[in-house]
Amino acid sequence: MVRTKNIAVLGGDARYLEMIKNLSRSSDLTIQLVGFNQLNQGFTDVKQVELEDLQVTDLDAVILPIPGINKDGYIETVFSDKNIKLTVDWFKKLPSHCLVFSGIATEYLTNCVKEANLQLVPLMNRNDVAIYNSIPTVEGTIMIAIQNTDFTIHSSKVIVLGLGRVGLSVASKFSGLGAEVIVGARKKEDIARANEMGLKAFHISELTAYTPNCDILINTVPSLVVDDEAIKPMQSHTLIIDLASKPGGVDFDYAKKRGINALHSLGLPGMVAPKTAGEILGIVIEQILREAFQGRKK
């Protein structure tokens, strides 16, 4: 008989409930939860335990919250009133094959796994997670665009900056809604891709020439590309939505001074579709565990 894998989920937000539900459907996973004592709902075949009662040496995987561990060693526990602190010593007790999952790799967390000689999987850095997450991100962006304009997305002139994992989805869906999408990119291959999609494209250095004729500008580039020069010639009704991680790619101070509505919209998947965002995490974690498991059987 194949030994089931022992997984501990330590803390997490609403997205983790759906992820736990997804993982608990696998008969070869045994799941224990720490930091969910204020949760009203239950899960079939999932046990709630205290950190001290966890059989740490038996664990095959540890799933930490999306924001990882903060600089003082604490994790985010939305469904618990108890503070949970994890130390290097705690990590050292985990078996060497134990995978450590989190959303992002904080300094404290990176140090722990390094000292304990474990493998860290920062889920949000993965291409597959980023691409899956681009779906709820785009739907959130569509919602924000509809809420913050008095015109339709259809027929409006939309500039999308960056044609990466998120930019590609944004450009494709806004075009599908009937917007006239123009992509600003740096790489020749991205400009080629935009053309293949039936969209117009320009080199991002020429942005200023395109902003006077723009209704909605959506940025995905995490560096200051939408600067004062680009904002200055915009029409007053133009809406800027910045999806790039902090500090973003927009001169928000200048936009405010100029009277242009500029929104820095982060964490949209958890906001508009926590169930889907959790499912995505569940699916990807299960795939990674399965591969790691099969790898070890060989």
Added chain:
Amino acid sequence: MVRTKNIAVLGGDARYLEMIKNLSRSSDLTIQLVGFNQLNQGFTDVKQVELEDLQVTDLDAVILPIPGINKDGYIETVFSDKNIKLTVDWFKKLPSHCLVFSGIATEYLTNCVKEANLQLVPLMNRNDVAIYNSIPTVEGTIMIAIQNTDFTIHSSKVIVLGLGRVGLSVASKFSGLGAEVIVGARKKEDIARANEMGLKAFHISELTAYTPNCDILINTVPSLVVDDEAIKPMQSHTLIIDLASKPGGVDFDYAKKRGINALHSLGLPGMVAPKTAGEILGIVIEQILREAFQGRKK
């Protein structure tokens, strides 16, 4: 020199501002406004007058508010504190070629134009207006779906009931966002059209067989099709959005009893995109006037 046409706009809401702006761009139209005295903004070449000062016998067209005239003879004046009443005698003073525009034809209004032997153009009954308006309606529906679910439209199972002017746009855009759209229709040609669009389709009488496996149901049929039988087998997370005009096509009382979120969403164009909704009216009115004008020149 071609004589310019004299148009009077009597009352109206935010949509009418954009419509007036659109019409005022035509050099061959002279526009007078009644019932806009509390408006802060001005329009180039547009004159505000009192009802009494209007040269009624010179008018080529009268544009009344979307809801027409109420049973007591009053019109809706959002931008005025004055009540405006229109009588049969007032209509009788209009020249026989004068077109009367409104959104819908109320009983009082229908009687006035009949007595005065004038032509009424109820804009909302026109196919072109309904199809143009389906664009902001769909965007409003998308916004409502995103706001009221914790999952993405992408990958969700969406039933669209009716493949008329609005249903066709809804089915197409939700499918474009990656939803699995199934169309319920009555006419064989509509089922054929759904198939052509790459969508699944069923006869609306079989609805009950499809509702157990549905995440979002969007109704456009203005008769009770989503009855208790159809709602009963739904999953608790199912969202119903009814776009059909009052009283709609959903048993809202039963949905509430069953704990299913059912929303009757009317007037979406004016809500999510008043500027676009006004532009649509401006474009269509101008086309109708131009055709009427050319017709008379012959």
